[in-house]
Amino acid sequence: MNSEDEMQDPALRTQSKGRDLNAAETTFAAALERIYETGCHDFAQVVEQLNARGDARPSGETGAWTLDIFEAELKAINASHDAAHAEHGIGA
Numbered sequence: 001m002n003s004e005d006e007m008q009d010p011a012l013r014t015q016s017k018g019r020d021l022n023a024a025e026t027t028f029a030a031a032l033e034r035i036y037e038t039g040c041h042d043f044a045q046v047v048e049q050l051n052a053r054g055d056a057r058p059s060g061e062t063g064a065w066t067l068d069i070f071e072a073e074l075k076a077i078n079a080s081h082d083a084a085h086a087e088h089g090i091g092a
Contacts (some may be wrong), residue, residue: 019084024058025077031055043067 021029035049050065057065057073 019081019088022058024056024060027056028058028073028077043070046070 031050031053032046035046035053038049040046040049044067047065047067047070050070055065056062057069059073059076061069063069
């Protein structure tokens with residue numbers, strides 16, 4: 001542990017984490033990491049890769065990915081985490 005870690009309040013390490021990711025969100029995050037690791041960062045191309053790979057939506061909805069759906073899924077996850085953070089506070 002370095003001196004910076006020793007001085008940091010442990011709760012601040014997860015200050016934006018209102019709750020743990022659920023299984024579907026974890027799977028989605030892993031899929032995005034694998035896509036980003038290929039150098040693909042353009043959202044239209046990310047959506048193409050999600051479709052080509054057959055990755056599921058974290059919401060459980062089915063059908064092809066589109067840019068609008070990708071944005072809606074990310075916003076839904078973010079809103080859920082914001083709500084959990086508001087309820088549980090720093091470092092939940």
